[in-house]
Structures are given as C-alpha cells and as structure tokens.
Amino acid sequence: MASADPFDSALDLLRRLNPKHTTTHLNSLISLAPDLTEDLLSSVDQPLAVRRCRQTGREYLLCDYNRDGDSYRSPWSNEFDPPVDGGASSAAAVPSDKVRRMEVRANEAFDVYRELYYEGGVSSVYFWNLDDGFAGVVLLKKVATPGSSSEGTWDSIHVFEAIDRARFTQYNLTSTVILSLSTNSNNLGDMDLSGNMTRQIEIELAAESDEQQIANIGKLVEDMELKMRNLLQEVYFGKAKDVVGDLRSVGSLSESARDRQAQKDIIGSMGR
Numbered sequence: 281m282a283s284a285d286p287f288d289s290a291l292d293l294l295r296r297l298n299p300k301h302t303t304t305h306l307n308s309l310i311s312l313a314p315d316l317t318e319d320l321l322s323s324v325d326q327p328l329a330v331r332r333c334r335q336t337g338r339e340y341l342l343c344d345y346n347r348d349g350d351s352y353r354s355p356w357s358n359e360f361d362p363p364v365d366g367g368a369s370s371a372a373a374v375p376s377d378k379v380r381r382m383e384v385r386a387n388e389a390f391d392v393y394r395e396l397y398y399e400g401g402v403s404s405v406y407f408w409n410l411d412d413g414f415a416g417v418v419l420l421k422k423v424a425t426p427g428s429s430s431e432g433t434w435d436s437i438h439v440f441e442a443i444d445r446a447r448f449t450q451y452n453l454t455s456t457v458i459l460s461l462s463t464n465s466n467n468l469g470d471m472d473l474s475g476n477m478t479r480q481i482e483i484e485l486a487a488e489s490d491e492q493q494i495a496n497i498g499k500l501v502e503d504m505e506l507k508m509r510n511l512l513q514e515v516y517f518g519k520a521k522d523v524v525g526d527l528r529s530v531g532s533l534s535e536s537a538r539d540r541q542a543q544k545d546i547i548g549s550m551g552r
Contacts, residue, residue, distance in 0.1 A: 298472075
C-alpha cells in the first residue's frame with residue numbers, strides 16, 4: 281500500500297480540528313514537518329492577526345499574501361515590518377507603481393465599506409502583479425466584545441484574479457469566512473460555535489479604467505459577503521438553534537408540563 285502524502289494528511293487533519301485554533305494546530309504541524317511550511321501557509325486559511333504600521337500608526341491585517349519570510353508589508357506605508365533585505369524576493373513582493381496606486385485606492389474604498397458594514401474592525405487590501413493582469417486579497421476582521429462572557433470573531437478573506445480580456449476583465453473570486461462565537465453563562469452554560477465556509481465565483485465584467493476595476497472588485501466582494509452572511513444565518517445558525525431547542529429546555533420540565541396541561545384544559549372547556 282502506498283504511503284499517504286504528508287501534505288494531504290496535514291490538510292485532512294486540519295479539517296477535523298476546531299477552526300478557532302487553526303493557527304495553533306498549524307504551528308504544531310509545521311514544527312513536526314518543517315518541509316511543509318510554505319505549502320501549508322499558502323494553502324490554509326487561518327484567523328487574521330493584527331499589527332500596527334510603524335510609519336502611519338494604522339492597524340493592518342497579516343496573511344500569507346503580504347508576507348516575505350517573517351516580515352509583513354503594510355498597505356498604508358508599503359513598507360515591510362521588520363525591514364527585509366533588498367533583492368529579488370522583496371522586489372517581487374511589492375506591486376508595480378500602477379498596481380500600487382490601485383491598491384491604495386482599494387484600501388481607501390474598503391476602509392469606508394468596513395465602517396459602514398461592520399462599524400469597526402480592521403480591513404486591508406493587497407495587490408500583486410500577474411502576467412496578464414493583477415491579483416489581490418481583501419481582508420476584513422471584526423471582534424465583538426473581547427474578554428466578556430460573550431465573544432465573537434469574524435474573519436473574511438477574499439482572494440481574486442483579474443485577467444485582462446480586451447475591454448472585459450475576467451474575475452475569479454474565492455471567498456472564505458472564518459466565524460467563531462462563544463458564550464459563558466451561569467444559566468445556560470458554555471457554548472463554542474466555530475466554523476468556516478468557502479465559496480467561489482467566476483464572472484466577466486467591463487473594466488476600461490482603474491476606477492472601474494476597483495468598483496467591480498468592491499461589488500463582487502459585497503455581493504459574496506451578503507450571500508455568505510445570509511447562508512450562515514439561515515442555514516447554519518438556524519439549524520443549530522433547532523438542534524439546541526430540541527435537546528435542551530431553558531425552563532423546568534415541570535413548568536412546561538403544567539403549561540401544556542393548562543392549554544389542554546382551556547381547549548377542552550372551549551369544546552364543551
């Protein structure tokens with residue numbers, strides 16, 4: 281029997297573990313198999329970490345797409361922290377002047393989007409060059425009431441390619457949402473609900489200017505987030521609520537039985 285591929289086995293293991301602790305599990309796997317480091321970091325979506333830009337003082341999000349070794353590039357200053365040595369690696373990690381100008385405008389646009397939809401949180405957008413266009417990632421993170429009895433974390437990662445097709449541009453978008461909710465109540469006990477969801481879309485849209493490119497990307501991300509939020513609320517949370525409601529009663533069973541008996545007595549008296 282052929283031995284299992286270590287990379288596939290690592291991904292299979294991560295799919296079965298709590299998504300809330302993906303970073304811890306990922307670091308443990310990397311320590312066991314250092315040769316898989318780059319493949320795992322580029323393939324596994326993990327909750328986004330926040331860092332403050334030294335030059336501008338603004339917060340930005342860390343991911344594999346703005347990483348060069350152990351350094352991360354700020355979308356606000358376009359500088360790496362800690363600084364990287366000059367060379368082909370660092371030059372390739374920074375977009376061209378044209379794509380960088382688009383990146384700046386996209387960060388400004390999604391900063392407004394973040395404030396309107398999330399009323400807080402952190403957003404970051406990173407672009408890079410392709411031979412036939414450009415690609416990028418839109419990151420959004422919101423943490424609700426950290427440190428309290430009820431906590432929630434939303435991380436959304438939208439990776440896209442924009443491939444030039446004459447007057448049209450083909451957009452390939454892959455969106456991942458990592459959601460974690462937890463409560464600690466004396467009456468209801470502890471609950472930890474975590475999971476992730478990934479969806480993809482391919483579409484061609486007219487894009488004759490850089491501004492139109494930014495508008496198209498914003499529209500695609502907005503529509504995808506709306507669909508995924510509705511799906512989480514209606515399907516996943518709705519199903520979890522039904523299961524908890526069937527398995528657990530907040531009130532005492534004696535009170536429920538008394539209420540049902542009173543209801544039967546009222547219905548019986550009305551039929552006489």
